[in-house]
Amino acid sequence: MPSARTxxxxxxxxxxxxxxxxxxxxxxxxxxxxxxxxxxxxxxxRKVRCxxxxxxxxxxxxxxxxxxxxPCTYDYQPKKRGPPNLYLRRLQEAAAAAAAxxxxxxxxxxxxxxxxxxxxxxxSPTLGALSPSSQTSPFLESSLGSLxxxxxxxxxxxxxxxxxxxxxxxxxxxxxSVPNSFGNSRLPEMQNGMARSPGRDIEQxxxxxxxxxxxxxxxxxxxxxxxxxxxxxxSAIPPLSYYYRPHRLEDVAPRxxxxxxxxLFFDFVYPLTPCVHKPSFMADVHSRREERDPLFFALVxxxxxxxxxxxxxxxLPMERHAVRKLAQTCHEASRHISVASYDPPTSMxxxxxxxxCVYHFCEGHDATQHAAFGEAxxxxxxxxxxxxxxxxxxxxxxxxxRRRTFWLLFGADKSMSILLGRPICLxxxxxxxxxxxxxxxxxxxxxxxxxxxxxxxxxxxGLNYTSRIFALLGEILVRIRVDKRSPPQxxxxxxxxxxxQALHSRIVAALAHAPEPLRLKQAHGLSQxxxxxxxxxxxxxxxxEVKDFFDNPNASRANALNPFLVMQANLYxxxxxxxxxxxxxxxxxxxxxRGNVDEHRVAEDREAVASDLLNILHSIPIQSIATNGPxxxxxxxxxxSTLLDAVRKxxxxxxxxxxAHAYLWDFLSILSEIxxxxxxxxxxxxxxxxxxxxxxxN
Numbered sequence: 100m101p102s103a104r105t106x107x108x109x110x111x112x113x114x115x116x117x118x119x120x121x122x123x124x125x126x127x128x129x130x131x132x133x134x135x136x137x138x139x140x141x142x143x144x145r146k147v148r149c150x151x152x153x154x155x156x157x158x159x160x161x162x163x164x165x166x167x168x169x170p171c172t173y174d175y176q177p178k179k180r181g182p183p184n185l186y187l188r189r190l191q192e193a194a195a196a197a198a199a200x201x202x203x204x205x206x207x208x209x210x211x212x213x214x215x216x217x218x219x220x221x222x223s224p225t226l227g228a229l230s231p232s233s234q235t236s237p238f239l240e241s242s243l244g245s246l247x248x249x250x251x252x253x254x255x256x257x258x259x260x261x262x263x264x265x266x267x268x269x270x271x272x273x274x275x276s277v278p279n280s281f282g283n284s285r286l287p288e289m290q291n292g293m294a295r296s297p298g299r300d301i302e303q304x305x306x307x308x309x310x311x312x313x314x315x316x317x318x319x320x321x322x323x324x325x326x327x328x329x330x331x332x333x334s335a336i337p338p339l340s341y342y343y344r345p346h347r348l349e350d351v352a353p354r355x356x357x358x359x360x361x362x363l364f365f366d367f368v369y370p371l372t373p374c375v376h377k378p379s380f381m382a383d384v385h386s387r388r389e390e391r392d393p394l395f396f397a398l399v400x401x402x403x404x405x406x407x408x409x410x411x412x413x414x415l416p417m418e419r420h421a422v423r424k425l426a427q428t429c430h431e432a433s434r435h436i437s438v439a440s441y442d443p444p445t446s447m448x449x450x451x452x453x454x455x456c457v458y459h460f461c462e463g464h465d466a467t468q469h470a471a472f473g474e475a476x477x478x479x480x481x482x483x484x485x486x487x488x489x490x491x492x493x494x495x496x497x498x499x500x501r502r503r504t505f506w507l508l509f510g511a512d513k514s515m516s517i518l519l520g521r522p523i524c525l526x527x528x529x530x531x532x533x534x535x536x537x538x539x540x541x542x543x544x545x546x547x548x549x550x551x552x553x554x555x556x557x558x559x560x561g562l563n564y565t566s567r568i569f570a571l572l573g574e575i576l577v578r579i580r581v582d583k584r585s586p587p588q589x590x591x592x593x594x595x596x597x598x599x600q601a602l603h604s605r606i607v608a609a610l611a612h613a614p615e616p617l618r619l620k621q622a623h624g625l626s627q628x629x630x631x632x633x634x635x636x637x638x639x640x641x642x643x644e645v646k647d648f649f650d651n652p653n654a655s656r657a658n659a660l661n662p663f664l665v666m667q668a669n670l671y672x673x674x675x676x677x678x679x680x681x682x683x684x685x686x687x688x689x690x691x692x693r694g695n696v697d698e699h700r701v702a703e704d705r706e707a708v709a710s711d712l713l714n715i716l717h718s719i720p721i722q723s724i725a726t727n728g729p730x731x732x733x734x735x736x737x738x739x740s741t742l743l744d745a746v747r748k749x750x751x752x753x754x755x756x757x758x759a760h761a762y763l764w765d766f767l768s769i770l771s772e773i774x775x776x777x778x779x780x781x782x783x784x785x786x787x788x789x790x791x792x793x794x795x796x797n
Contacts, residue, residue: 139164140172339439346396346436348389351428357403358384363414364406367726370662371669372457373559374450374504375402376496377540393436398447400433401454408461408777409728413652430458441478446501449479453507461729461777472515476508476524487531494545502535506562510569514730516576517680518737523580527573534563556614561666564613565673571606572677575599579684586691596688603681609674616663619671619718641769644721649776658720665726671715676734679708679741709742709763716766725773732770739763 138149139161151161160171348357361384365377375398383389389396407426412419437451452475459468483489484505490498505525512525537557542549551557578595587595610617647654658664682704690696712735716724724731743764 140175141167141169143175339435342432342435343393343439345390345393346432347387348396348399351400351432352425357399360403360406360415361399363410364402366660367410367414367665368406370558370561370665371727372453372507373540373562374453374500374507376500376543379496394440394445394447394451397433397436398451400429400436401451401458404429404433405454405457405461408458411649411725411776413648413650413654416652426458426462430455444478444481446482446484446497446504449475449482449484449504449508450500452478453504453511456511463778469515472508472511473524476512479505479508480525485525485530485532487533490532495548496543496545499535499538499543502532503559503562505532506534506566509573510566513569513572513576514734517572517676518733523573523576526577527570528577534566535559537563556616556663558662560614561617561663561670564610564617564670565666568606568609568670568673568677571602571609572680575602575677575681575684592688592692596685596692599681599685599688603678603685606674606678606681610670613670617667617670619667619715638765638769641721641766642772645725645769645772645776648722648725656722658722659726661723664719664723668715668719668724668727668731671719672712672731672734675708675712675715676738679738682708683741705742708738712738713763713766721769724770725776728777729774732767732774735763735767735770739767 141164142149142161145163147163149161149163151159153159164171348354351357361381369375369377383395384399389399404426407415407422407429412422415422417425433451433455437448441448452471456468456471456475459465459471479485482501484501490501493501509525509530512523515521516523536543536548537560538548538551539555539557539559542551578598582595586592648659686696686701686704716735
């Protein structure tokens with residue numbers, strides 16, 4: 100009796116040696132071998148053994164199919180084992196997307212079809228779906244067109260090492276069809292003089308389905324999503340990586356307009372915020388680096404946006420609403436690009452977010468400005484910009500840009516802490532970063548510091564002295580917060596009072612050794628209040644000068660263009676602010692130690708602060724004060740309001756103190772007029788919310 104091992108199964112494959120079929124490659128033999136290697140579809144689905152009457156009959160049905168009266172088919176194809184062939188899949192998807200794009204382009208020449216006669220296409224969405232009627236962002240109000248061909252050229256050495264030197268090699272040439280994301284955000288008066296390309300009104304898909312375009316730094320996934328966009332509905336939101344591609348300045352506004360605004364930045368804003376290296380920045384602008392490096396384009400856009408909200412309108416040949424519209428467009432363009440490039444973080448990200456913070460501060464976007472500052476501060480910490488050891492191996496221009504940017508953030512952090520009662524983010528005890536070198540930009544090269552000419556004071560010296568003052572503010576704030584949580588007693592209270600007294604001496608002498616251009620030229624001695632400081636005549640003259648400064652394009656700009664006069668206002672007002680905070684806490688400690696305080700001495704100290712602050716404001720031209728913008732107004736308002744409350748509460752306050760505070764409050768009305776003129780919204784007044792961030796520029 101034969102064993103089960105030798106029994107031949109009806110559906111088992113026949114060994115090659117016993118195969119009776121002819122090996123002539125005939126169709127019958129192929130079908131037979133195929134059928135001998137599998138069960139029929141019905142038996143496979145039922146998971147039963149497939150038995151045929153005659154295994155050699157290629158047209159025969161199995162017993163189960165005959166019994167059930169159903170067709171006996173062999174259509175099942177076994178899947179290959181192992182992972183799928185992603186390379187082949189990408190090729191197939193790319194071919195399908197290219198075919199869909201070609202079909203869309205051919206269909207654009209056909210007459211439009213009625214929405215009622217055909218359903219909306221499910222092919223690749225176009226920027227036409229993002230029309231002004233459906234989107235409020237001017238960055239998305241785009242008409243489409245191709246950029247003119249640009250001959251590829253080698254990228255010049257960059258002063259912002261953000262992996263941009265190798266960026267242009269990963270993109271196809273700009274002669275490819277790239278949608279214009281900023282076209283319709285141009286101002287009407289700008290559009291009239293701009294030539295339109297023949298293909299500007301032709302709708303195109305979001306991007307080109309090519310893995311070569313995948314330069315998104317976060318896992319390199321986003322650009323692959325362009326392949327799937329061909330089947331996305333028209334209402335789909337484009338991926339972040341869509342905006343991270345080359346752009347032109349002309350996509351936003353005429354290039355001459357952008358260059359004019361950049362020139363205004365270096366004339367009026369740069370002395371207070373010198374966080375770019377002017378020679379290399381301008382070299383990159385003139386070489387059109389933004390057309391190869393999207394992040395540099397974002398930097399230019401943020402620079403323009405923050406400048407538009409900080410310079411007087413008379414300096415720009417544009418209406419107020421047009422200035423605001425352009426500033427919003429530039430900010431949104433920068434934001435769209437920069438959010439897609441956080442990894443790896445770079446110093447350029449910090450500068451962009453700092454400029455964004457200034458923009459939102461001037462526009463009154465309180466929560467957004469704090470979010471932008473938080474991004475800037477934490478990216479700076481991620482780069483270890485607060486640690487001097489992190490600067491080893493960097494070129495000297497990059498080192499100085501990082502140091503300047505960090506100390507700008509450091510000062511803004513202390514301002515928010517004292518004026519808004521917020522925790523300190525960048526603590527002095529965590530900081531080992533040196534102050535920036537007191538050299539003008541033209542004397543800083545990637546490999547060497549050139550000597551500053553004798554007798555020429557560097558612009559950055561103003562930032563250094565301001566940073567020293569804010570460092571003292573940080574020291575007193577730390578002590579105030581610690582003592583509030585755990586009040587010192589006994590000998591610890593005495594030691595704390597001695598520390599605060601030492602800080603007071605340091606703040607009073609903080610500017611004693613300032614260079615000559617930064618020293619205040621006082622017409623009267625401190626603590627003396629001339630009678631001409633008050634009165635209707637003084638107010639009227641000051642208001643007239645402020646109005647002329649903001650509204651008259653032919654007014655003299657000599658004082659506003661003097662960077663040292665502008666920095667004097669910022670330096671000395673900030674010094675009086677910190678002095679006032681220290682004296683306030685000193686009096687609180689004395690009260691805790693002795694049980695009371697000399698009210699007459701406190702009144703005299705308050706009068707001295709008011710008189711000194713008033714003398715400072717009168718010793719500096721009103722144009723130089725106005726150039727500081729709303730940040731200076733917040734400082735003066737903080738001191739003046741607190742002093743006025745003290746005068747009202749003090750029954751024994753001398754008449755001279757009341758007069759000083761009245762004059763200071765009178766001057767504050769002039770500063771409020773300055774603040775109001777910086778607003779770009781005609782419907783808003785000069786009032787400020789108590790959550791607004793004071794002092795974004797140091």
